[in-house]
Amino acid sequence: xxxxxxxxxxxxxxxxxxxxxxxxxxxxxxxxxxxxxxxxxxxxxxxxxxxxxxxxxxxxxxxxxxxxxxxxxxxxxxxxxxxxxxxxxxxxxxxxxxxxxxxxxxxxxxxxxxxxxxxxxxxxxxxxxxxxxxxxxxxxxxxxxxxxxxxxxxxxxxxxxxxxxxxxxxxxxxxxxxxxxxxxxxxxxxxxxxxxxxxxxxxxxxxxxxxxxxxxxxxxxxxxxxxxxxxxxxxxxxxxxxxxxxxxxxxxxxxxxxxxxxxxxxxxxxxxxxxxxxxxxxxxxxxxxxxxxxxxxxxxxxxxxxxxxxxxxxxxxxxxxxxxxxxxxxxxxxxxxxxxxxxxxxxxxxxxxxxxxxxxxxxxxxxxxxxxxxxxxxxxxxxxxxxxxxxxxxxxxxxxxxxxxxxxxxxxxxxxxxxxxxxxxxxxxxxxxxxxxxxxxxxxxxxxxxxxxxxxxxxxxxxxxxxxxxxxxxxxxxxxxxxxxxxxxxxxxxxxxxxxxxxx
Amino acid sequence: xxxxxxxxxxxxxxxxxxxxxxxxxxxxxxxxxxxxxxxxxxxxxxxxxxxxxxxxxxxxxxxxxxxxxxxxxxxxxxxxxxxxxxxxxxxxxxxxxxxxxxxxxxxxxxxxxxxxxxxxxxxxxxxxxxxxxxxxxxxxxxxxxxxxxxxxxxxxxxxxxxxxxxxxxxxxxxxxxxxxxxxxxxxxxxxxxxxxxxxxxxxxxxxxxxxxxxxxxxxxxxxxxxxxxxxxxxxxxxxxxxxxxxxxxxxxxxxxxxxxxxxxxxxxxxxxxxxxxxxxxxxxxxxxxxxxxxxxxxxxxxxxxxxxxxxxxxxxxxxxxxxxxxxxxxxxxxxxxxxxxxxxxxxxxxxxxxxxxxxxxxxxxxxxxxxxxxxxxxxxxxxxxxxxxxxxxxxxxxxxxxxxxxxxxxxxxxxxxxxxxxxxxxxxxxxxxxxxxxxxxxxxxxxxxxxxxxxxxxxxxxxxxxxxxxxxxxxxxxxxxxxxxx
Numbered sequence: 001x002x003x004x005x006x007x008x009x010x011x012x013x014x015x016x017x018x019x020x021x022x023x024x025x026x027x028x029x030x031x032x033x034x035x036x037x038x039x040x041x042x043x044x045x046x047x048x049x050x051x052x053x054x055x056x057x058x059x060x061x062x063x064x065x066x067x068x069x070x071x072x073x074x075x076x077x078x079x080x081x082x083x084x085x086x087x088x089x090x091x092x093x094x095x096x097x098x099x100x101x102x103x104x105x106x107x108x109x110x111x112x113x114x115x116x117x118x119x120x121x122x123x124x125x126x127x128x129x130x131x132x133x134x135x136x137x138x139x140x141x142x143x144x145x146x147x148x149x150x151x152x153x154x155x156x157x158x159x160x161x162x163x164x165x166x167x168x169x170x171x172x173x174x175x176x177x178x179x180x181x182x183x184x185x186x187x188x189x190x191x192x193x194x195x196x197x198x199x200x201x202x203x204x205x206x207x208x209x210x211x212x213x214x215x216x217x218x219x220x221x222x223x224x225x226x227x228x229x230x231x232x233x234x235x236x237x238x239x240x241x242x243x244x245x246x247x248x249x250x251x252x253x254x255x256x257x258x259x260x261x262x263x264x265x266x267x268x269x270x271x272x273x274x275x276x277x278x279x280x281x282x283x284x285x286x287x288x289x290x291x292x293x294x295x296x297x298x299x300x301x302x303x304x305x306x307x308x309x310x311x312x313x314x315x316x317x318x319x320x321x322x323x324x325x326x327x328x329x330x331x332x333x334x335x336x337x338x339x340x341x342x343x344x345x346x347x348x349x350x351x352x353x354x355x356x357x358x359x360x361x362x363x364x365x366x367x368x369x370x371x372x373x374x375x376x377x378x379x380x381x382x383x384x385x386x387x388x389x390x391x392x393x394x395x396x397x398x399x400x401x402x403x404x405x406x407x408x409x410x411x412x413x414x415x416x417x418x419x420x421x422x423x424x425x426x427x428x429x430x431x432x433x434x435x436x437x438x439x440x441x442x443x444x445x446x447x448x449x450x451x452x453x454x455x456x457x458x459x460x461x462x463x464x465x466x467x468x469x470x471x472x473x474x475x476x477x478x479x480x481x482x483x484x485x486x487x488x489x490x491x492x493x494x495x496x497x498x499x500x501x502x503x504x
Numbered sequence: 505x506x507x508x509x510x511x512x513x514x515x516x517x518x519x520x521x522x523x524x525x526x527x528x529x530x531x532x533x534x535x536x537x538x539x540x541x542x543x544x545x546x547x548x549x550x551x552x553x554x555x556x557x558x559x560x561x562x563x564x565x566x567x568x569x570x571x572x573x574x575x576x577x578x579x580x581x582x583x584x585x586x587x588x589x590x591x592x593x594x595x596x597x598x599x600x601x602x603x604x605x606x607x608x609x610x611x612x613x614x615x616x617x618x619x620x621x622x623x624x625x626x627x628x629x630x631x632x633x634x635x636x637x638x639x640x641x642x643x644x645x646x647x648x649x650x651x652x653x654x655x656x657x658x659x660x661x662x663x664x665x666x667x668x669x670x671x672x673x674x675x676x677x678x679x680x681x682x683x684x685x686x687x688x689x690x691x692x693x694x695x696x697x698x699x700x701x702x703x704x705x706x707x708x709x710x711x712x713x714x715x716x717x718x719x720x721x722x723x724x725x726x727x728x729x730x731x732x733x734x735x736x737x738x739x740x741x742x743x744x745x746x747x748x749x750x751x752x753x754x755x756x757x758x759x760x761x762x763x764x765x766x767x768x769x770x771x772x773x774x775x776x777x778x779x780x781x782x783x784x785x786x787x788x789x790x791x792x793x794x795x796x797x798x799x800x801x802x803x804x805x806x807x808x809x810x811x812x813x814x815x816x817x818x819x820x821x822x823x824x825x826x827x828x829x830x831x832x833x834x835x836x837x838x839x840x841x842x843x844x845x846x847x848x849x850x851x852x853x854x855x856x857x858x859x860x861x862x863x864x865x866x867x868x869x870x871x872x873x874x875x876x877x878x879x880x881x882x883x884x885x886x887x888x889x890x891x892x893x894x895x896x897x898x899x900x901x902x903x904x905x906x907x908x909x910x911x912x913x914x915x916x917x918x919x920x921x922x923x924x925x926x927x928x929x930x931x932x933x934x935x936x937x938x939x940x941x942x943x944x945x946x947x948x949x950x951x952x953x954x955x956x957x958x959x960x961x962x963x964x965x966x967x968x969x970x971x972x973x974x975x976x977x978x979x980x981x982x983x984x985x986x987x988x989x990x
Contacts (some may be wrong), residue, residue: 307984309982312971313945313969313970313982324984392543415922424977425977426911482793484794484798491786491911497794497797
């Protein structure tokens with residue numbers, strides 16, 4: 001239990017504050033919290049229900065209290081440490097309200113959400129989740145003193161689900177003090193942690209628990225609500241400290257008041273299982289986002305499979321190395337001659353091993369961290385042979401595609417990322433993907449379907465979302481009545497004649 | 505996280521709206537079905553030598569069954585149930601010989617076919633198609649007599665609850681008369697046989713067929729035959745026939761998908777039976793608006809969206825973007841996708857090896873070509889399948905349409921997973937239906953036959969573990985299965 005004691009191993013005496021009345025600013029008033037939850041039916045309903053059942057009970061300030069049945073003296077000292085840690089983090093805790101474009105049923109709508117975040121440095125940078133703020137048009141950030149400021153998006157990284165924002169402070173207005181960052185590698189399973197944030201839009205809420213696991217691998221089937229793959233480069237901290245919708249982006253804090261993770265997801269159909277991104281990964285990503293606006297990663301086009309499932313096949317003595325499950329066509333790895341079924345023994349001179357799934361993120365991260373354009377030596381076992389191959393890394397392509405609303409044509413379209421092409425077994429990334437068709441709209445009448453791939457507008461080729469955007473804008477502006485789209489429906493070409501519907 | 509939850513609520517709140525046909529239009533549809541198919545169902549009286557038990561000598565009896573006219577020249581399809589006029593074991597569970605040992609065939613004698621209109625024709629027994637498990641008679645009709653055939657084609661899948669019509673023959677003495685019964689699909693089955701179950705009040709619906717309300721033939725009502733693995737593995741000759749009486753008197757009947765009968769033919773008399781014609785293109789209707797926008801010198805036709813490799817269309821030089829405007833001199837009057845069916849039917853009925861002339865537009869200019877139709881290759885729905893019980897795995901052969909829709913190279917190797925096995929693997933390395941199985945252990949799977957041979961060899965070796973190598977689009981992975989050798 002490394003973090004339980006102070007420097008001398010004893011639990012430091014902290015002033016007893018439990019009886020102290022809460023300062024007014026700490027109380028989350030009913031109206032404020034409920035008001036913040038507008039825009040989402042479920043959250044509003046859930047919050048309403050919550051308050052309905054809470055109403056007869058006196059003292060809303062329990063919202064900020066930790067309910068622990070504490071009896072013995074050492075436990076009351078634990079209580080003091082919790083309060084102390086809380087006080088170290090609370091000033092830097094923020095509530096993030098993004099105003100986001102949401103594309104559904106073939107239309108773009110504005111939607112507000114609620115997430116959490118924390119002040120990261122003294123320049124007023126805020127860390128939150130990509131899925132909270134990554135696609136926001138506008139950001140309203142509520143500081144711990146309940147002052148509202150707007151924020152701007154500095155950078156985003158769907159692959160780790162991290163976004164960095166910057167407070168738009170008035171001239172001379174000081175940024176609130178940032179949090180202290182901890183070391184997530186030093187965390188231990190069983191160590192006390194607390195999650196701070198705005199679950200269900202209930203601001204400045206705290207929950208308490210332990211680290212349940214620190215090397216949880218969530219397979220890349222897990223996708224963000226906006227469709228991007230995430231979590232390939234890190235294992236997750238699992239905790240039983242309650243993490244609910246709205247906690248996203250908030251800090252996971254140890255008893256010393258240091259931020260050790262960024263709370264990111266709960267689990268449907270489960271309780272007491274929440275997941276946080278380790279702060280050590282967040283530090284690297286945030287640094288890149290602040291300095292360069294993006295995270296640059298290398299790509300080879302390899303995916304791996306843990307040896308554990310296949311020990312017999314690859315002979316029991318072959319416990320080293322990582323089994324290559326697939327090699328992307330036209331990737332650096334393919335050009336280097338790597339084949340599916342090869343076992344990677346070393347990467348750039350360092351030995352590699354993936355017996356268990358949780359070892360996979362380490363390998364992916366090592367590849368990603370290689371400078372782009374570097375020639376890497378790959379030592380590979382193929383049957384009884386051992387080969388040395390050289391592959392030159394390429395920059396990982398964008399995992400997040402834009403989406404646009406072709407309003408007068410009645411559908412929304414999305415760029416085709418490598419990920420999307422893979423998911424729908426498309427032969428290439430050419431064209432744009434019809435994401436939604438507005439019921440009874442123009443495209444609907446013309447029998448355009450979601451999943452169709454637009455390859456031309458009139459005689460003009462549509463190579464990507466940008467080209468569709470400019471073709472659409474030109475025609476929308478001059479109110480062109482009929483537009484012929486050429487689409488691919490699976491393998492077959494179709495011609496869709498749309499009669500544009502303009503609002504007057 | 506919040507948006508995710510909100511999205512779920514939104515989705516569950518958006519219930520699909522179902523529109524029901526109005527009563528009068530329903531009556532119109534059913535009546536249209538009756539008039540379309542009233543000449544297509546016939547009663548077939550045939551003489552057959554039947555032995556009531558193994559100890560008694562066979563006696564010739566006259567029996568009757570329902571037949572369906574499947575070609576304009578009077579080929580009649582009947583259920584293979586006629587080879588088991590009476591089940592040898594009570595309660596509808598009997599052991600019979602495998603379909604390939606058709607001992608009863610030679611014992612079917614002369615037959616008479618009677619139409620709803622009251623005309624009677626002598627008919628000859630043609631033979632059976634063991635694969636499709638049906639048999640055929642040929643009407644010895646007068647010269648030039650044209651019948652209205654029922655065309656079985658690879659129909660879409662049905663869904664539970666959808667309204668369909670059972671078109672059956674009322675037995676004599678009431679009939680023969682065609683009965684059209686409005687009913688619904690009650691179940692869609694995968695095991696032991698793929699098909700669906702409809703409710704029906706018909707006393708013996710075997711030999712009837714199921715059509716959608718707009719006339720698409722969806723299935724063939726047949727007795728349900730299943731083979732039980734435990735019996736067949738001990739005695740490969742024995743196939744257990746279950747529920748031969750299933751359709752009788754219990755208000756429901758089992759329908760085989762129409763696609764199963766598409767290629768049904770009699771090997772010995774192939775010339776007299778239908779083998780549906782195939783052009784090998786994906787089609788879209790050319791609407792008047794589209795034609796005007798494209799400034800084409802036609803106001804109807806069919807746009808070609810895809811040309812299958814090695815198809816008659818490819819050999820005739822047709823290309824994506826060509827517009828078919830004439831077939832054998834007759835204009836292609838198709839303006840809506842719903843009307844493509846009539847064109848497709850003309851191709852189907854023309855039959856394999858028939859040469860047709862096609863008029864088409866390319867870049868606005870009118871061109872002509874000759875195309876020799878082929879027999880349709882097996883599509884995904886008719887693909888050969890193999891169930892490997894020990895691996896809990898079912899696969900099917902790679903078909904031309906699978907290759908096209910998955911953007912695979914031609915002559916792709918492997919077999920397609922129909923039912924994935926349960927194995928020890930993490931989530932992302934789990935086999936799913938539609939995946940391509942390309943290697944078993946170190947052995948490449950060239951095709952369906954190779955796979956079957958591989959499985960035979962594996963059965964002899966009985967390994968503790970079998971590692972499959974699977975491709976899904978541009979991804980691939982290994983999958984370890986622990987076979988059950990008991």
